[in-house]
Amino acid sequence: MSGIHGGPDAQGVPRWDFSTNANACGPCPTALTAVQGADPQHYPDPGYTELRVALAAFHGVAAERLVVAGSASEFIARITAAVVRTGGQSVWWPALAYGDYAHAAQAWCLQRVNDPAKANLLWLCEPSSPLGTAEPLAQAVAGQGGVVVLDRAYEPLRLSGHCSLGADVLDRVWQLWSPNKALGLTGVRGAYAIAPLRGLALAQTLTRMAPSWPLGAHAVAMLTAWVQADTQRWLAQSRVQLAEWKTAQRAMLQGAGWQCLPSEANYLCARAPLPLNVEALRAQGIKLRDTTSLGLPGHWRLGVLPPAAQQVLHTAVLETTKETAP
Template sequence: MTITHGGPDAQGVPRWDFSTNVNACGPCPSALNAVQQADARHYPDPAYTALRESLAAFHAVDAARIVLAGSASEFIGRFTAWVAREGGQQVWLPALAYGDYAHAAQAWQFEVVHDPARAQLAWLCEPSSPLGQAEPMAQRVAASGAPVVLDRAYEPLRLSGRCSLDPATLQGVWQLWTPNKAMGLTGVRGAYAIAPERAGAEARALDQLAPSWPLGAHAVALLGAWVSPAAQDWLALSLQTLRGWKREQLDLLAELGWQALPSEANYVCAAPRRPLDAPALRATGIKLRDTTSFGLPSHWRLGVLPPEAQRALGQALAHAEVMQ
């Protein structure tokens, strides 16, 4: 399997990394401190009792509805395996989406269908990736009767708009949360899902499919910190900063002749007016995310970064224009 992803590569960590959707204001100080102070000398509680209770209290749901996962990708694979075990054979996927949904479906030999009413599994993501938009099929998919997973990885980094599903509808779908992006700590892997109401048996089945200790001590610390008032207050302030940075970044792209697509999150997809020399940009310490693997060729996804990084991007692209 060839993995296409943003972030560090064989050349190391890019100095100006526009290729990921991490919160560029991070890391969150209280979350970072919790991770640094995590006691890695011992196993976590294998039942994660305290963590489940704190996550449940944060979302105002019963703790039995919390399903812990090693990462969003691990949950995607496990959930697909569970649906396959139950006899599922068809999956509905967004037109543009994170590749792990399709990879898991392919691994379990699911047929991709275009009508959600035919599916036994459906994936949603809002704000979507790579576009950062609402999913136009969200209401129809949620009403399809299939197990539906709403990937909410970027909900904490939403800068405008709101979820397409109302609170009552949300209680009928699986909600997948990965707070490491919002906390600015993507190197700490850990996620959780909230099962729909009256899906206790399904939640227990997914727990039984998990390996022992899917979360290590550092992931437990991160998820525990994520729901704390200190982390949530910091996140709220960071969103204000990101909104200002995003306006500046969109202005820069417009000045350079790029066509940016609408986005409600801390990232944007845009098409340059000329083909981009990504290796040359990478050599200057700048990395963008080619969205071809998402199904969107000729575009690049750019996470919102601070003004210093934007200046570096503008200078590099202006230099490339002169060289061409």
């Protein structure tokens, strides 16, 4: 279900929000200042000329390979529609994956197949969601003949390991970037994709399919700040802090009897030792992410938060699970 998501809900913004993968060190000061100083009185350049040049220079690619998008989810929907328009009928995604891949496929009546070789559209994500690990089938999938998209939403928040695809392979797949999580600005929607070297025709099609001004002034400001040196230095420092917090959070969970799965990102999945009283936790301002909709029932995905939040979670779980203890 695409409607299931981390972050704020009908009860507002959780005080202790473990349900989102946003950078808990954020918001990034440079990016926040840029967004606050954006000019909302005027339309951005409809071609996003300067932004596309800046993004291309940051990644070391030609500007013609850049496609801007209202968000990662908007791009997922748009490229799915584009594949269908060119005769695509089938799609593949990992067993554990972001729900919008399936949502877009269902909206356009694409059939999910188990064999990547039979798919017209294929999805990868590294670090993956919900696990935060490398995709075991990445190399095999990237070599297929269909349209392959690598979702890199969590690459800027990788705390260990490295992408399993080398530079030569990356030039053969679409790379989808959505930096708002890394910058701690998830409320600002804006993303972009880098077309493969042989994907320029599809890039042009996707640009023609976009609505007018898919990015507003605030998204342009965020993405412009994203490639600046000050922002990248802040991000590197935040990864050091997140790694320390993650070590403590994993130790806290394991000490309380949780079974933690491996992760290379700023989040991890774990199974609680006892059933959780989700309503009671939410009433205390604590929100977790049930990973059932991501293909992993019986587990929770927890974003890495500071030690104070970890202690609140630990105490609350102990209190709210007393009545379920044998």
